[in-house]
Amino acid sequence: MADPMRIRANVTGDTTEVRVLMSHEMETGQRKDAAGKVIPAWHIQNVTATHNGKTVLTAQWGPAVSKNPFLSFKFKGGAKGDKVQVSWTDNKGDKRTDEAVIA
Amino acid sequence: MDMQRREVLKKSGGVSLLTLLAAAGWLAPGGALAQAAWNTAAFDTKTMDETMKALGGSAPAQSKDITFVQTPDIAENGAVVPIGVASAIPKTEAIAILVEKNPNMLVAIFEIPAGTEPAISTRMKMGQSSNVYALVKADGKYYVATKEIKVTLGGCGG
Numbered sequence: 001m002a003d004p005m006r007i008r009a010n011v012t013g014d015t016t017e018v019r020v021l022m023s024h025e026m027e028t029g030q031r032k033d034a035a036g037k038v039i040p041a042w043h044i045q046n047v048t049a050t051h052n053g054k055t056v057l058t059a060q061w062g063p064a065v066s067k068n069p070f071l072s073f074k075f076k077g078g079a080k081g082d083k084v085q086v087s088w089t090d091n092k093g094d095k096r097t098d099e100a101v102i103a
Numbered sequence: 104m105d106m107q108r109r110e111v112l113k114k115s116g117g118v119s120l121l122t123l124l125a126a127a128g129w130l131a132p133g134g135a136l137a138q139a140a141w142n143t144a145a146f147d148t149k150t151m152d153e154t155m156k157a158l159g160g161s162a163p164a165q166s167k168d169i170t171f172v173q174t175p176d177i178a179e180n181g182a183v184v185p186i187g188v189a190s191a192i193p194k195t196e197a198i199a200i201l202v203e204k205n206p207n208m209l210v211a212i213f214e215i216p217a218g219t220e221p222a223i224s225t226r227m228k229m230g231q232s233s234n235v236y237a238l239v240k241a242d243g244k245y246y247v248a249t250k251e252i253k254v255t256l257g258g259c260g261g
Contacts, residue, residue, distance in 0.1 A: 015220070026228075028206075028228065030206055045141040046140075046141060054216075054218075055216055056216060056218065056219050057213060057214070057215065057216070057219055057223075058213075058214040058216075059211055059212060059213045059214065059223075060140075060141050060142055060145075060146075060211065060212045061210075061211045062146040062207060062209055062210055062211065063228075064202065064205055064207070064209075064210040064211075064227050064228045064229075065210060065211055065225060065226070065227055065228070066182060066183045066184075066225075066226040066227055066228055067182070067183075069225065069226065070224070070225055070226045071223070071224070071225050072187075072223065072224040072225070073213075073219065073220065073222065073223045073224070074219070074220040074222065075218055075219040075220060076218045076219070076220070077218060091141075
């Protein structure tokens with residue numbers, strides 16, 4: 001199980017900004033190890049963010065998203081104290097869900 | 104009796120609960136939890152044409168309403184290139200990022216539901232200096248804006 005995501009959610013007026021830092025190797029599958037063998041691709045494929053159960057973002061990622069992915073987006077609505085949840089699944093079937101409270 | 108049922112539900116974990124919800128029709132087919140599709144073909148393409156075919160769209164129209172936000176002209180480290188895209192096109196449903204000279208062009212697709220701002224920021228890998236395309240799907244049609252990003256140190260792991 002990967003390290004927890006760091007999620008920050010802040011509301012200004014009627015807009016909530018969410019910033020997420022995920023912990024993941026995001027191996028491209030292009031690299032070779034010291035012995036010359038290709039290091040297999042290992043990366044997040046799907047990301048979902050929800051606010052009070054409503055989806056506010058979904059994404060499909062390839063291996064070109066940087067290691068320890070950063071993601072930032074904004075949505076309308078959201079109030080202090082609401083929960084924002086972010087989930088991801090990777091190409092090995094591993095997954096992670098973390099949540100944060102809107103500040 | 105109720106306590107046992109509760110225990111069973113707790114033990115069986117998220118999956119069964121999802122199945123129950125799906126069966127009850129609480130999860131729409133495009134709903135968050137049902138979303139697990141990954142467009143393998145689209146992430147395997149080498150040209151814009153191939154990518155558009157895999158995404159099921161026709162050639163995108165150039166648009167001045169797509170802007171790159173806080174995206175450098177020159178990236179010092181190709182492994183971590185900040186990229187932000189904002190779309191002013193009404194009814195934007197999705198934003199995709201492509202790097203022309205990467206081994207595979209498509210970096211990411213973001214699906215924007217109603218209520219979410221059509222703007223995202225992330226960081227991506229670039230193998231070398233290249234054109235970067237911000238592709239927007241709005242109201243079923245595709246639009247694109249291009250920016251060249253120079254890279255001093257390639258990001259594919261060399």
